[in-house]
Amino acid sequence: MSMKEERLQKVIANSGVTSRRKAEQLITEGRVKVNGSIVTELGTKVTSQQNVEVDGIPLEKEDKVYLLMNKPRRVISTVEDDKGRKAVTELLSPELDQRVYPVGRLDYDTSGLLLLTNDGELTNQLIHPKYSIDKVYVAKVKGIPTKEELLKLKKGVTHDGERLKCVRSKLLEVDKKKGISMVELTLHQGKNRQVRRMFESLGYQVEKLKRERFGGLTLGNLQSGEYRALTPHEVKELYDLAARNVK
């Protein structure tokens, strides 16, 4: 067994219970015990042989799972919904022992690539704004944005007081008759409803939205609602990507 020491908040976050920040809060609130004693000091180091409990419940040392799903529309990407809508986790096999969480969110009406994992450390790295990971979306837009407008999206637009921008914007297809276009946007930011809001700021409505790529991962042949496990190589690439992209 490894005797490597790790910071208590990291061990809690990695177990998938919560984020690093929330784990710190749990510690300072006196809700965490190490080998039966309450620990409130944030820097405390623990080894895998020590017993960590949160609110009296021991952290499970479960195997890590990494899934890539083609999320359908009309499914929420949180674990539960107070409006009773279907959650992505309901699409997973009941035989999956681990409880996994989505890495970031896709809107109820957005489809496409969604990662799910119980690896809290990787999740925190991938969704942290300082990690500039490509997220590629294809939007079906009501209207045909001009070159200048697409450039504007790169320079940045303001929506509800928030500065939103993409790193690339590309017009893929135009249907002049129907007055509809397909536009690809690559984001590093991950703000709430970002693509829809960016087009809204130009006066366009997004009719459909799909995420096609996350870092180096694409949907491949996965049909809507299907998922597959990432290969160890793909997991390593995600870790490498997060490490490379620290700003």
Ligand code: URA
């Ligand atoms: N931008 C959106 O507008 N919605 C998503 O789900 C993701 C990015």
